Amino acid sequence: MPTARSPNPAxxxxxxxxxxxxxxxxxxxxxxxxxxxxxxxxARAGVGKQTIYRWWPSKGAVxxxxxxxxxxxxxxxxxxxxxxxxxRTQLRSxxxxxxxxxxxxxxxxxxxxxxxxxxxxxWMIERVVVPLREKNRQHxxxxxxxxxxxxxxxxxxADVLFGPLWFRLLVSGASLDIAYADAVLDVVLSGxxxxxxxxxxxxxxxxxxxx
Amino acid sequence: MPTARSPNPAxxxxxxxxxxxxxxxxxxxxxxxxxxxxxxxxARAGVGKQTIYRWWPSKGAVxxxxxxxxxxxxxxxxxxxxxxxxxRTQLRSxxxxxxxxxxxxxxxxxxxxxxxxxxxxxWMIERVVVPLREKNRQHxxxxxxxxxxxxxxxxxxADVLFGPLWFRLLVSGASLDIAYADAVLDVVLSGxxxxxxxxxxxxxxxxxxxx
Amino acid sequence: MPTARSPNPAxxxxxxxxxxxxxxxxxxxxxxxxxxxxxxxxARAGVGKQTIYRWWPSKGAVxxxxxxxxxxxxxxxxxxxxxxxxxRTQLRSxxxxxxxxxxxxxxxxxxxxxxxxxxxxxWMIERVVVPLREKNRQHxxxxxxxxxxxxxxxxxxADVLFGPLWFRLLVSGASLDIAYADAVLDVVLSGxxxxxxxxxxxxxxxxxxxx
Amino acid sequence: MPTARSPNPAxxxxxxxxxxxxxxxxxxxxxxxxxxxxxxxxARAGVGKQTIYRWWPSKGAVxxxxxxxxxxxxxxxxxxxxxxxxxRTQLRSxxxxxxxxxxxxxxxxxxxxxxxxxxxxxWMIERVVVPLREKNRQHxxxxxxxxxxxxxxxxxxADVLFGPLWFRLLVSGASLDIAYADAVLDVVLSGxxxxxxxxxxxxxxxxxxxx
DNA sequence: GCGTAAGCGAGACGGTACGTCTTGTCTTCTG
DNA sequence: CAGAAGACAAGACGTACCGTCTCGCTTACGC
Numbered sequence: 001m002p003t004a005r006s007p008n009p010a011x012x013x014x015x016x017x018x019x020x021x022x023x024x025x026x027x028x029x030x031x032x033x034x035x036x037x038x039x040x041x042x043a044r045a046g047v048g049k050q051t052i053y054r055w056w057p058s059k060g061a062v063x064x065x066x067x068x069x070x071x072x073x074x075x076x077x078x079x080x081x082x083x084x085x086x087x088r089t090q091l092r093s094x095x096x097x098x099x100x101x102x103x104x105x106x107x108x109x110x111x112x113x114x115x116x117x118x119x120x121x122x123w124m125i126e127r128v129v130v131p132l133r134e135k136n137r138q139h140x141x142x143x144x145x146x147x148x149x150x151x152x153x154x155x156x157x158a159d160v161l162f163g164p165l166w167f168r169l170l171v172s173g174a175s176l177d178i179a180y181a182d183a184v185l186d187v188v189l190s191g192x193x194x195x196x197x198x199x200x201x202x203x204x205x206x207x208x209x210x211x
Numbered sequence: 212m213p214t215a216r217s218p219n220p221a222x223x224x225x226x227x228x229x230x231x232x233x234x235x236x237x238x239x240x241x242x243x244x245x246x247x248x249x250x251x252x253x254a255r256a257g258v259g260k261q262t263i264y265r266w267w268p269s270k271g272a273v274x275x276x277x278x279x280x281x282x283x284x285x286x287x288x289x290x291x292x293x294x295x296x297x298x299r300t301q302l303r304s305x306x307x308x309x310x311x312x313x314x315x316x317x318x319x320x321x322x323x324x325x326x327x328x329x330x331x332x333x334w335m336i337e338r339v340v341v342p343l344r345e346k347n348r349q350h351x352x353x354x355x356x357x358x359x360x361x362x363x364x365x366x367x368x369a370d371v372l373f374g375p376l377w378f379r380l381l382v383s384g385a386s387l388d389i390a391y392a393d394a395v396l397d398v399v400l401s402g403x404x405x406x407x408x409x410x411x412x413x414x415x416x417x418x419x420x421x422x
Numbered sequence: 423m424p425t426a427r428s429p430n431p432a433x434x435x436x437x438x439x440x441x442x443x444x445x446x447x448x449x450x451x452x453x454x455x456x457x458x459x460x461x462x463x464x465a466r467a468g469v470g471k472q473t474i475y476r477w478w479p480s481k482g483a484v485x486x487x488x489x490x491x492x493x494x495x496x497x498x499x500x501x502x503x504x505x506x507x508x509x510r511t512q513l514r515s516x517x518x519x520x521x522x523x524x525x526x527x528x529x530x531x532x533x534x535x536x537x538x539x540x541x542x543x544x545w546m547i548e549r550v551v552v553p554l555r556e557k558n559r560q561h562x563x564x565x566x567x568x569x570x571x572x573x574x575x576x577x578x579x580a581d582v583l584f585g586p587l588w589f590r591l592l593v594s595g596a597s598l599d600i601a602y603a604d605a606v607l608d609v610v611l612s613g614x615x616x617x618x619x620x621x622x623x624x625x626x627x628x629x630x631x632x633x
Numbered sequence: 634m635p636t637a638r639s640p641n642p643a644x645x646x647x648x649x650x651x652x653x654x655x656x657x658x659x660x661x662x663x664x665x666x667x668x669x670x671x672x673x674x675x676a677r678a679g680v681g682k683q684t685i686y687r688w689w690p691s692k693g694a695v696x697x698x699x700x701x702x703x704x705x706x707x708x709x710x711x712x713x714x715x716x717x718x719x720x721r722t723q724l725r726s727x728x729x730x731x732x733x734x735x736x737x738x739x740x741x742x743x744x745x746x747x748x749x750x751x752x753x754x755x756w757m758i759e760r761v762v763v764p765l766r767e768k769n770r771q772h773x774x775x776x777x778x779x780x781x782x783x784x785x786x787x788x789x790x791a792d793v794l795f796g797p798l799w800f801r802l803l804v805s806g807a808s809l810d811i812a813y814a815d816a817v818l819d820v821v822l823s824g825x826x827x828x829x830x831x832x833x834x835x836x837x838x839x840x841x842x843x844x
Numbered sequence: 845g846c847g848t849a850a851g852c853g854a855g856a857c858g859g860t861a862c863g864t865c866t867t868g869t870c871t872t873c874t875g
Numbered sequence: 876c877a878g879a880a881g882a883c884a885a886g887a888c889g890t891a892c893c894g895t896c897t898c899g900c901t902t903a904c905g906c
Contacts, residue, residue: 008881034327048882050864053863054882111381112325116324156391159375160374160375163376163379166378167370167374167377168370172344187371187402189403190402190404191400192399219850222902248891253853259854260855261851261852261894270893430856435897459887461888469858470858473856475889476857533748533804538746547806578820579825581797581817585796586789586797588799588800590792605786610820610825611825613822670867671866675880680878682881683868684879
């Protein structure tokens, strides 16, 4: 059996790689992920199909890389010591990205593709989700230690913060804007239970609306 | 011009309808949604492909109907007056469904298909999401009026409650169990902000376990 | 394992069948067999590729059928009782076909394809060679019985008559015309040995074996 | 403009040349010509593909050279003065080669490849057919002059002698053995016509020319 | 109670995209 | 600096399903 030699990344053609990612981004933004085909990418990039299959396992992986490359830098992750402000910044940047008519739907489609293709999901998790999650977890852990928030399972806290955003993007389709990000943060910080003695007006702390 | 006459539901064959849903459910649970094909459904149901296309717009729609029919009754929606208990019950039932190894992945795949197929999404929203959402919204509105929770946008509250569940099912893949449902409810009721005077652990880690 | 159901010939579309053969003949005559592709046939015939694969095992088989259909009727097989005249007629008609600039090269290419594809060879032999050979063999047998020719293995006689024609078409590439057909027949009837008075064919069964 | 410089044969690596021919022969004998690929030859010979393309125009040419080199020496061409014996020797040696299960099929495949690739045919004709044919033609001419055989077009005589062998190898697939070689020679020397005493001018009997 | 229109099982059809394969060229590295 | 290694562009291959269509057959309504 001729062992399925894997290609040598050192000899990879940077020209081809860039052309493929560019073509993929263009086609995806223009026509959507579903219309995207490997043939079209190859044709537009002036590249053989094999060259795509050599370096990516599926069209989803190519699109994921292309989209991530264009969007991830726009997610603002920072750790200034002011946990609430940091989280607010991150939530706002995410909500702006997800709410962007050019990118939001593409991200949703990518998630859809990943949900239907276990190997794509794995590919995306390894390269995107894990690093991001780790960063957030540490951030939250630090905040908890310093007493900035009540102790909770960090994962639960992250889920409660980011889950609602993904819920709107993927499930309900409701609008995503900065007010929403702030509202979510507000609820998570203060809770909605009635047995509270502190002044309810805290919610106004929403910070400066940027939009 | 022969107008594209739509079929007459009165003459629809109940035998065929049931056979199709049964075959679809069997095939989906056994091999997953991605492996499912219209041809396979038709073959297993002993039905012509045209009969499927006559009554459903796509394989996603058939699968959606089959899966929903098998799972929706297991979501417990109630309005006893005790808002927190009601929500806890609903969250727990949802978490149990989503965490079920047979159904969770299928629901996720269905969502994936819907994310990639706008018309399927529409079909599912009309027949599933809207009624459910309305019920929840009214429930929350009633609770707010009665002062059971602090006033908030009902949608935000719903998102914060259910978003984390969907987040785990669709995005992070983390485990879904009753403890998680309770933890989410806990955070949402009390918040995690530090300026609190009430006793931290009060809310009892979840009340009576239902399983 | 889903047994590879074979299609039902009764439901075969005559329209598609004819369109495919016509397209194949056109393309082959115009561009040659090597340039022929299944894609091109499908496109020109207005037919799905699968429809071709459903009824023919390879492009060679389609081309064989198309070419045979156009050429076989031009081979004149007759049995008038005058063996020599019959054979001369057949040789001449074959030589005219093989020498025809439109068909000769195509026939040669088909033979080439068959030589490289055992299954195509089998397909062609079953549907063309066997029936033809049988006819010739009977013809020769009858002639031998009636004493029209000296007794010989019928196969050898057929080989000596037709072999030279195929030799020119496939191997030497030398010209094929009626004079050549007659010359071959001539040699086969009279032989070229110089001692024409010795008793017929028994001659020697081979001389010294070299191995 | 960088003229398409052709390689300098003087600097050709003999090691590479031999390795390529050896690898080709091995692979062809083991798996057949159709399975042969340039990549496989290169890999097995431990040679770059470019090195093959530099010296041969196609895989057919490499295979032709490899096969010819292994088989041609086994064809016995001699001119002892006894024309019939010489021809018999040659026919027998050819029949043994063609009938050899290792080589016969490869020779047939090579012919097939040549029939589908005009340039390969040209390459083979130049390097193999022409020299061989010339030898045979001279041989026959000499025999005719000396009256060993009745005068005939030398080409026709050669065709009648060798055509049947190629016919069996390429077309009918019937068995090739020494008895067959002798039978062919037999028929060609004596003919099969029944009136063996008629005048040699019989060629005029050609009947009405139809073209 | 009979004709007719529709739904039905079956499956061939035109078509799209897939992922693989081989070819012949181009690029990079190594002895 | 020639040769090995192998990535590259190109494009045909055969497969899998798609959604439509055309067949007879059965079913049930309406005259």
